Amino acid sequence: MTAYDDLMAFQRDTTALGQVAGRLGWDQETVMPRGAAGQRSEEMAALESILHGRRADPRVGDWLDQATTDDPVAQAQLREIRRSYDRATKLPARLSAELARETSLAQGIWAQARAAEDFSQFAPSLSRVIALKQEEAAALADGGSLYDALLDDYEPGATAASIGVMFDDLRPGLVALREKILGSTRDMPRLQGSFDTDEQFKLSQTLARAFGYDLNRGRIDRAVHPFSSGSGSDVRITTRTDPADPFNCFYSTIHEVGHASYEQGIEDQYALTPLGCGVSMGVHESQSRIYENQLGRSRAFTGWLYARMVEVYGAFGVADADAFYAAVNGVRPGFIRTEADEVHYNLHVMMRFDLEQALLTGDLSVDDLPGAWNDRFAADFGVAVDTPSNGVLQDVHWSVGLIGYFPTYTLGNVYAGCLYESLGKAVPDLDAELAAGNTSSATGWLRDHVQRHGGLYRPVDLITRATGGAPSVQPLLRYLETKFSQLYDL
Missing domain, CATH: 1.10.1370.30 (Neurolysin; domain 3)
Incomplete structure (x- = not known):
């Protein structure tokens, strides 16, 4: 197999695991028992740790350096994997896990605060989320705009x-x-x-x-x-x-x-x-x-x-x-x-x-x-x-x-x-x-x-x-x- 083939096989499993994480999020918002929120946050953090490890795996960098192709589709695949790899390698694994854990908890706290019409119930959780996002943005921005670093995740190229x-x-x-x-x-x-x-x-x-x-x-x-x-x-x-x-x-x-x-x-x-x-x-x-x-x-x-x-x-x-x-x-x-x-x-x-x-x-x-x-x-x-x-x-x-x-x-x-x-x-x-x-x-x-x-x-x-x-x-x-x-x- 070529470096490109090895990379795509590895990427397929990473993407599949990402879909599993998404399914856990869907479950949390639809049918998960309210009392399961704490355990779900730990599950999300554990899965995110695995995903981060795969996205930042040094082998991905090696495969990207070795892979060559004239096919436009394959070139686009490499472009997107490179983008994900560059982002993942800037973020500490600890931070990715903490964000997954905190945001999983915060969703439930937000819903309860919304039902109770009480922002004070949500404020401490939101403060922790914002602090983590500030840390994430600083790691990604390399001294540039914090907001642009996060916006780029949703709209590549926008500022x-x-x-x-x-x-x-x-x-x-x-x-x-x-x-x-x-x-x-x-x-x-x-x-x-x-x-x-x-x-x-x-x-x-x-x-x-x-x-x-x-x-x-x-x-x-x-x-x-x-x-x-x-x-x-x-x-x-x-x-x-x-x-x-x-x-x-x-x-x-x-x-x-x-x-x-x-x-x-x-x-x-x-x-x-x-x-x-x-x-x-x-x-x-x-x-x-x-x-x-x-x-x-x-x-x-x-x-x-x-x-x-x-x-x-x-x-x-x-x-x-x-x-x-x-x-x-x-x-x-x-x-x-x-x-x-x-x-x-x-x-x-x-x-x-x-x-x-x-x-x-x-x-x-x-x-x-x-x-x-x-x-x-x-x-x-x-x-x-x-x-x-x-x-x-x-x-x-x-x-x-x-x-x-x-x-x-x-x-x-x-x-x-x-x-x-x-x-x-x-x-x-x-x-x-x-x-x-x-x-x-x-x-x-x-x-x-x-x-x-x-x-x-x-x-x-x-x-x-x-x-x-x-x-x-x-x-x-x-x-x-x-x-x-x-x-x-x-």
Whole structure:
């Protein structure tokens, strides 16, 4: 066997073990007994120690130095293994294990604090997570930006400066559109009444299938915070239900199906290799956001969804499909990022981007975080935060150490805007198909142009290849301006 063959055989086992770790995380968020949290944290730490040892194994470095190939796919495999190896060798094994242990515990503590509306229960755990992430960032940064060192794990090549430029380009258009909408006299209908949660969950499975999610290689469960987990032939998602708000369930499901479909759509030959997963979280979010918004919240698809809801719930106070479309897309300030309309959503992300940078650098202490959050929210949204679960405790990300993750949501929206313009040109009958509940042309185009490639191309290269141009905020702004100007008669 060649050095490349030896390396790939070793990498396959490492990747398989990583999938096992991911399955433990899924189990913890869905069916694990609450009393098992302490033991699970030790299990996660032990497994992470093994994974770190494999990723930093000196043999990997030797194989990388010896492996040569002219094959573009093999070159991409080597690129990704080198990136992982360089990162792993900078991190002490102790730190990797401590992060796995602490974040496993922190998830449960966060959930309990959120239910109790008590940030003080979570603050000590969050302080430990932040301290560990500061140590990790310092080890990776080599004297450079701490935030960039962590961001690069989720969006290779991105920096806080480049994200800041994107936000500066995006914010004025979003704010101007929001002000026009909030100044409109049009009043969007809202859902009223109670919607059986078991029926919501059944309908979420119908929606998942409609968007091409293969339930033979996946499953849907309920969790506090919806997420997608796994790759290849085992890709699982979760959703949540609320009797007063079925849209929370339906659009969380469609969003996570976008993530899961990306993983399920990757070429089989890349399974259990570095190319066998999404290339970045920004690209991942482009799939979840285009599924959820441009497709799932379109006038065409909401008409089909309205008919399904009438079948399940009978008359539920919304007059017709046009009123239902308006109800799905109403713009109003709200506390919860995952439930935010398309105009406000990125403003939620921008706020978190600034706060987590301040946490990482030490400019903001964990104890001062709730006040900083509430002040910033009032300034950006004009609404006072009423409870911690509607504020600083709403997102799971910081409890699991995902510092640097939040900006990829907006980057995903930007990528989705670019992809949607190209998709519309490639599928001229898109609205007619969506009105029939048929997403196959849209999801097929995304699978062919984005999903099947896995990690083969770098994020910006992938979007450029798919759309024929470099990523820009303008397609997203055009989409939002067109959609909401029509909705609100602007």
